[in-house]
Amino acid sequence: MKGKVAVVTGAAKGIGKAIARKFAEAGAHTVILDFDQNNGEETAAEFSRDYSESLFIKTDVSDPESLRKASDQVLAYFKRVDILVINAGISYLHSIDEISIEEWQRVLRINLDGSFYTLKAFCDHFVDNVGKVIFITSGSAITGTGGGMHYASSKAGQHGLMRAASKEFGPRGINVNAIAPRVIQTDILDTLYPDDASREELLKKIPLRRIGQPEDIANLALFLASPESSYIHGQIMLADGGRTY
Numbered sequence: 673m674k675g676k677v678a679v680v681t682g683a684a685k686g687i688g689k690a691i692a693r694k695f696a697e698a699g700a701h702t703v704i705l706d707f708d709q710n711n712g713e714e715t716a717a718e719f720s721r722d723y724s725e726s727l728f729i730k731t732d733v734s735d736p737e738s739l740r741k742a743s744d745q746v747l748a749y750f751k752r753v754d755i756l757v758i759n760a761g762i763s764y765l766h767s768i769d770e771i772s773i774e775e776w777q778r779v780l781r782i783n784l785d786g787s788f789y790t791l792k793a794f795c796d797h798f799v800d801n802v803g804k805v806i807f808i809t810s811g812s813a814i815t816g817t818g819g820g821m822h823y824a825s826s827k828a829g830q831h832g833l834m835r836a837a838s839k840e841f842g843p844r845g846i847n848v849n850a851i852a853p854r855v856i857q858t859d860i861l862d863t864l865y866p867d868d869a870s871r872e873e874l875l876k877k878i879p880l881r882r883i884g885q886p887e888d889i890a891n892l893a894l895f896l897a898s899p900e901s902s903y904i905h906g907q908i909m910l911a912d913g914g915r916t917y
C-alpha cells in the first residue's frame with residue numbers, strides 16, 4: 673500500500689481507527705475524518721510518528737459542506753484517493769416508544785445520509801482507474817437486532833446504497849463492498865451490552881465464543897482494499913463469529 677491514500681470516516685477510535693492503523697502499517701497515507709477532534713488529532717499524530725504521514729480533518733459526515741471541504745483538503749494535500757472507508761456511525765438500543773423523531777432523523781442522517789454524502793464528496797478523486805470503497809454496515813440490516821429500528825433501517829439503507837454504487841462504479845474500475853460486523857469490542861458495544869450478565873448471554877449466541885475485535889474487521893478491510901480482492905464486488909461480508917448463519 674506504499675504511496676496509496678486511504679480515507680476513513682469515524683477513524684478517531686473503534687473500528688475506523690483499527691482499519692486506518694492496518695492500512696498505515698501496510699504503508700498507506702491515512703486521512704482520519706471524524707468530528708472528535710481530540711482523538712482524531714491524537715490518532716493522526718500517532719500514525720504519522722509510527723507509520724506514514726496521516727492527516728486529521730475535523731468533519732461531520734452528516735454535513736455535506738463539511739465533507740466537501742474535507743475532500744478539497746485531501747485532494748490539495750495528497751492529490752489522490754485510493755481507498756475510501758465509510759465507517760462513521762452511531763447506534764442506540766431503543767424501542768419505538770423511546771425513539772423520538774429527532775433521534776430517528778439523527779441516526780439516519782449520520783449513518784445513511786452521511787454514507788451518501790461521503791461517497792459523493794470523494795468518488796471523483798480516485799485515479800488510475802483503480803479504487804476501493806468499503807462500507808462498514810451491520811448485521812442489524814439483516815437481523816433487525818443490535819440497535820433500534822432507526823439503526824437497522826440506516827444499515828439496510830447502506831446496503832442498498834452500496835449495491836447501487838457497485839453498479840455505477842464497477843465500470844470505472846472501483847470495487848465497492850460492505851463489511852457487516854455484528855458484535856465488535858468498541859464503545860458502541862459497551863452502550864449496547866453494559867453488564868457482565870448481558871455479555872454472557874451474548875457469548876452463548878456466538879459459535880466462536882468470543883466477541884469480535886476491531887482488528888478482525890480491519891483484517892478484512894485490508895483484504896478488500898488490496899489487489900487480491902479485485903474480483904470481489906457488490907458484496908456484503910458478515911464478520912460475526914458465525915452468529916448469523
Ligand SMILES: NC(=O)c1ccc[n+]([C@@H]2O[C@H](COP(=O)([O-])OP(=O)(O)OC[C@H]3O[C@@H](n4cnc5c(N)ncnc54)[C@H](O)[C@@H]3O)[C@@H](O)[C@H]2O)c1
Pocket residue numbers: 681682683684685686687688705706707708731732733734759760761762763782786808809810811852853854855856857858859860861
Ligand atoms: N461495534 C460494533 O459492535 C459494531 C457492530 C456492527 C456495526 N458497527 C458499525 O461500525 C462502525 C464503527 O463503529 P464503532 O463500533 O467503531 O463505533 P465508535 O463509537 O467506537 O466509533 C465511531 C466513530 O465515528 C465517529 N462519528 C460519529 N458520528 C460522526 C459524524 N457525524 N461525523 C464524523 N464522525 C462521526 C465518532 O466520533 C467515533 O470516532 C459504525 O458504522 C457502526 O454502526 C459496529
